[in-house]
Amino acid sequence: METRRTKLALIGIGAVGAAFAYALSLKRLVNELVLVDLDKNRAEGEAMDLRHGLPLIGPMEITAGEYEDCVGADIVVITAGANQKPGQSRLDLLRTNTRVVTDIAKNILKLGGEPIIIVASNPVDVLTFDLLKQTGLPKNKIIGSGTVLDSSRLRQTLAETLQVDVRSVHAHVIGEHGDSELAVWSQANISCVPLKYFFAQRGVPYTEETRAEILQKVRGAAYEIIKRKGSTSNAIGVALCRIVEAIIKDEKSVLTVSTSMKGIHGLPDVCLSMPCVIGENGIEAVLESLLNDEECEALHESAKVLRKHAEDMGLV
Known part of the structure; x- marks a missing residue:
C-alpha cells in the first residue's frame, strides 16, 4: 500500500x-x-x-x-x-x-x-x-493554536512545584490564550491522584493563593520570556508541531485548541480553547470539561473579553 x-x-x-x-x-x-x-x-x-x-x-x-x-x-x-x-x-x-x-x-x-x-x-x-x-x-x-502551550506551561510549573515527572501531570488551561485564561483545577491530577492529595503528600500547601500564584506564572510566562529574549518561539514551535502530528497520524489526541464554542457551556459565538479531539479531519469533537461553578463563571468572563474584541472589529 x-x-x-x-x-x-x-x-x-x-x-x-x-x-x-x-x-x-x-x-x-x-x-x-x-x-x-x-x-x-x-x-x-x-x-x-x-x-x-x-x-x-x-x-x-x-x-x-x-x-x-x-x-x-x-x-x-x-x-x-x-x-x-x-x-x-x-x-x-x-x-x-x-x-x-x-x-x-x-x-x-x-x-x-x-x-x-x-x-x-x-x-x-x-x-x-x-x-x-x-x-x-x-x-x-x-x-x-489556542492554549496548547499554556496547558504545557501549567503542567511544567506543577511538575516543578511538586518535583514530579511532567508527563505524569494532567491539567489544562482553557478560555482565551491570554490574560483571562483559566486553569481547570477541579479536574487536574497527577496520574489520577487529585491535586489536593498530591500536594499534601508532597508537603506543599494547596491553597487559593498557591493556585493563583501558579496560574499567574502561566499567564505571565510570555511576558517574562519576551522581557529576556525579545520573543517566544521554541515552545510554541513545539506546540504547533504537536497539533500537526495529531492530524498527520490521525491520533485522536485531546488538545486545548481554539475553535468556535457557540453553545458549549452556554457560551456565545466566539473562538476560545477547550479540550478537542484532533485527527486527520482536524477538530473532530469539542469536549465540555467538567467545570465547577467558579470555573464556569471564569470561562464566561473570558468569552466576554473575546466577544467584545470581535465586536470592536466588526466581526459580529
Whole structure:
C-alpha cells in the first residue's frame, strides 16, 4: 500500500515560524514543506539551513516559495504577523494582525482545495474567529493554536512545584490564550491522584493563593520570556508541531485548541480553547470539561473579553 504524501505550507518565517519548521524537520512529519514570507531572502535562507541538516535526519523536501507554491497543501500553518513587544498584551496586536491574516486567507482561498488551516498569530482566538468568517471553511478545518502551550506551561510549573515527572501531570488551561485564561483545577491530577492529595503528600500547601500564584506564572510566562529574549518561539514551535502530528497520524489526541464554542457551556459565538479531539479531519469533537461553578463563571468572563474584541472589529 502506497503511503500518501503530505504537504505543509508555512506562512511567516519569523522566530515562531523558524522554530516550528525546525521541530517539524526533526520529526519529519510531512514529505514536503514550503516556506512563504514577505522577506523572500529570509525564507530561502531558512530553507537552505534546514536542508543542510537532512543528511543527518532523513529525506524531506523543503523549499521557499510563493503562494502559488502552496497549491495542494494538506495543512497551512500561519505564524505571520507583528511581534508582541515588551509591555504589550496579545490583544494590542489585534488590528494589525487581523489585516495580515485576512490577506493571507484571501491568497490561500484563491488556490482552491480545502486545507486544514492552523493559526498561531496573536491574538489567536480573535484571528481564528476572523478566519472562520472570512473563509467559510467548515469549523473543523480552522484551528487556533489556542492554549496548547499554556496547558504545557501549567503542567511544567506543577511538575516543578511538586518535583514530579511532567508527563505524569494532567491539567489544562482553557478560555482565551491570554490574560483571562483559566486553569481547570477541579479536574487536574497527577496520574489520577487529585491535586489536593498530591500536594499534601508532597508537603506543599494547596491553597487559593498557591493556585493563583501558579496560574499567574502561566499567564505571565510570555511576558517574562519576551522581557529576556525579545520573543517566544521554541515552545510554541513545539506546540504547533504537536497539533500537526495529531492530524498527520490521525491520533485522536485531546488538545486545548481554539475553535468556535457557540453553545458549549452556554457560551456565545466566539473562538476560545477547550479540550478537542484532533485527527486527520482536524477538530473532530469539542469536549465540555467538567467545570465547577467558579470555573464556569471564569470561562464566561473570558468569552466576554473575546466577544467584545470581535465586536470592536466588526466581526459580529
